[in-house]
Amino acid sequence: MELFPDRAHVRLRSRVHGAYLHADEDGVGVSLSGRRETLNTVWAVHRVQRRRKNYLLLHSAAYGRYLALSPGHLRHTGCGAVQCGYFNDFDQRDIMWVATRKPDGDVFICNRAFGPWYSPDGFTTMAWVVEGVPSRGVPPLLPDVFTPFCVPMQQDPPVFWFRRFILYMQGDDYRNIDFQNARVLVFDGQSVSQLREELAERLEEMHPVRVTMCIWAGSYGRLTPLITDLPSNHETIEVVMFESWSPAALELVYPDVDA
Numbered sequence: 001m002e003l004f005p006d007r008a009h010v011r012l013r014s015r016v017h018g019a020y021l022h023a024d025e026d027g028v029g030v031s032l033s034g035r036r037e038t039l040n041t042v043w044a045v046h047r048v049q050r051r052r053k054n055y056l057l058l059h060s061a062a063y064g065r066y067l068a069l070s071p072g073h074l075r076h077t078g079c080g081a082v083q084c085g086y087f088n089d090f091d092q093r094d095i096m097w098v099a100t101r102k103p104d105g106d107v108f109i110c111n112r113a114f115g116p117w118y119s120p121d122g123f124t125t126m127a128w129v130v131e132g133v134p135s136r137g138v139p140p141l142l143p144d145v146f147t148p149f150c151v152p153m154q155q156d157p158p159v160f161w162f163r164r165f166i167l168y169m170q171g172d173d174y175r176n177i178d179f180q181n182a183r184v185l186v187f188d189g190q191s192v193s194q195l196r197e198e199l200a201e202r203l204e205e206m207h208p209v210r211v212t213m214c215i216w217a218g219s220y221g222r223l224t225p226l227i228t229d230l231p232s233n234h235e236t237i238e239v240v241m242f243e244s245w246s247p248a249a250l251e252l253v254y255p256d257v258d259a
Helices: 192-202
Strands: 009-014 020-023 030-033 043-050 053-060 066-069 081-084 097-101 107-111 128-133 163-170 183-188 211-216 223-225 237-243
Touching: 030 081, 107 128, 163 192, 183 192, 192 211, 192 237
Parallel strands: 163 237
Antiparallel strands: 009 020, 009 043, 009 128, 020 030, 043 053, 053 066, 053 097, 066 081, 097 107, 163 183, 211 223, 211 237
């Protein structure tokens, strides 16, 4: 479908509510938000073919996780959508969508596993307006490092709200990933800049800017440039690192959220 070319970036705006499909900061939820100029409202297109039928997949430009329909996770928006990984099932049906464009321009997307995506009233199918997001020529600057929030407790060291494992591995110029030498970093907080500094130190790289990070949301998922602070959860994150001026890093596409 021409509205969803493979590897393009898009926003989905609700025709009824006028708000954008938003990947929530907890890394799991999906909601509608009026905040347009944020990476959380941008989705990358991943086209696949199963049994000679084409499907549309969308993964968050912020956290790399895939848009899935899950009736067991109804939220206040009533849409029942979540962010999830694309892990061990090549034929993971809850993340596969079929898009249909009506004569008036509205787009309806139907989930392969659970059917139509209904609006909060539970009866009307969600109608979307698809907005293309152009790419920017160079990677954006990472947010400034901030001190992670911690719980004041009578113990040393302090306990951080968001402590997680980072499974990190290196990629070469051709995006081949060195799985065998994957390592684990225990990371406190959400600062993506701090994470880059700590990973650069692990690699004995004096200049963190020489390190480009991608988040990898599952063995079948696509790499997503990691340029925003980490989600507010404790889940393990898989990070693939490239040398910033390598062919693999230079091929990465960054959406222009201000466009």
